Amino acid sequence: MKRIVFNGCWAGKNVVGVSRYAYNILRELDKLLDNSKDKYCVNLLVPANANEHELCFKNIVVVKKGQxxxxxxxIIWEQIIFPIYVKKTKGIGVDLTLSIPVRGVKYIAIHDCIYESFPENYKGHEIHRAFYIWRVKKVTAxxxxxxxxxxxxSRKEIVKYYGVAPNRITVIGNGWEHMKEIHPDESVFEKCMIxxxxxxxxxxxxxxxxxxxxWIITAAQTNPEYTFVLTGNDSFSNESEELQKNSPDNVIFTGFxxxxxxxxxxxxxxxxxxxxxHEGFGIPPLEALSLGKKIIVSKASCLPEIYEDSAIYIDPNKSDVDMDAxxxxxxGDARSVLxxxxxxKSAYEMLKLIGS
Structure with a gap:
């Protein structure tokens, strides 16, 4: 029986971004294991302080180790505790979360190359960026x-920046079905004065x-008849804080x-x-398509690859646009993209890759 050990460092935190990728693939993988119990023993190694209610799996065994x-x-958990457990159990280590353990993994997800392509994002955090890039280079070597x-x-960028042979890279994308389980909270309109x-x-x-x-700020200035609602983390960069300060009245920043x-x-x-x-995948437009909404995305990076003819495309460097036009x-029909x-599908491809 093949033992597979997934890195569950995300457990106990908000399931967003790469954590959402790991969590939702594991949920679907758990269902696939109904028919493969005699082939695979799948563990999810999580910190001892992980949240129990997020880890309701039928076939995946959750193991708690360390804080x-x-x-x-x-760093200790990702670089020492996880690899030691994988080695001790003679398992196949899998990291889908960007923690990038330099030992103990056979399969590792690199969602994008933003640390390489936009180094200015990490001004003031150069050590963090350097440590991440060092780990990626160590693993990809x-x-x-x-x-x-x-x-x-993203596959092309990994080849470009890290010299990885294309045949060592498998593309397994994001999904949207989690949106069906989210119940909309319309109190946000009163809370954010929208x-x-x-x-x-x-x-x-x-x-x-x-x-x-x-782009959003300039588009709002050009189209004052519309409101532009922008959500995101409160900790904007200095550049973004300046934009927020000088934004027109028809832009609403909600924070997280x-x-x-x-x-x-x-x-x-x-x-x-x-x-x-730049995007590795760009999941919000996929979520919007699943709700039957129109999407306006850049004709840049991976977005045309993912969204094909289901999107309205813009030049990300030209924001003087007529929103009505x-x-x-x-x-095109969004169903083919969904x-x-x-x-x-991603869980099936993951099991096919790791279980082969």
Missing amino acids: YTGPVSR QENVQIITVSNE DIGKPYFFALGSKYRHKNLA VSDEEMKALMLHCLALIQPSL LMQEHT EKHSWK
């Missing part, structure tokens, strides 16, 4: 380690320059919102905007 409470304990990534565009009766565009922002927050609040905002918007200069552009990218 994960701060920067030092995080090991010929027996297989790389998982989320788009063909008039639900007025038409608005919605975007999920962040402090990083590659998310291209400036829950999944339930995000779904409510997405359900009532005219369209979701993702003007990114954009919304009149024809798009069928192509799902957690169920």
Whole structure:
């Protein structure tokens, strides 16, 4: 029987970003194991302080080891506790979370190469960036380690920056089915003083320059008849803080919102905007498509690869646009994109790869 050990360092934290990728693939993988109990023994190694209610698996065995409470304990857990457990159990180590253990893994996910392509994102955090890149180079130099990534565009970047042979890289993308389980919380409109009766565009922002927050601000200035609602972490960069300070009145910054609040905002918007200069996959437009919403995305990075003709495309370097004209552009049926990218399909591809 083949033992597979997944890195569960994300357990006990908010399931967002790469944690969402790991969590949802494992949930679907757990279902697939109903028919493979005699072939695989799958463990999820998590810190001792992990949240139990998030780990309700039928076939995947959750094992608790060590603490994960701060920067030092995080490094110890990821770089020592996880690899030791994999070695001790003679398992196949799998990391889908970007913690990048330099030992003890056979399969590791690199979602994008943002540390390489946008070093300015990490101004003031150069040591953090250098430590991450060192780990990636250390792991990718090991010929027996297989790389998982989320788009063909990211695959090309991994080849470019880390010299990994293309045949060592497998593309396994994101999914959208988690949106069906999220119940919209419409109290967000009162909380953030958003008039639900007025038409608005919605975007999920962040402090990083590659998310291209400036595009939203300029588009809002050019289209004052519409509101632009931007959610994201409160800890914006200095550049973004300046944009926020000088943004027009029709831009609303909500700060961080829950999944339930995000779904409510997405359900009532005219369209979701993702003007990114760079993405590994770009999951918010997929979530919006699953709700039947229009999406406006950059004709850049992996976004045309993922969204094909289901999106309205923009030039991320040209934000002086007429939103009414954009919304009149024809798009294709979103169903083909939703069928192509799902957690169920990704879990199947993951088991096929690791279990072979």
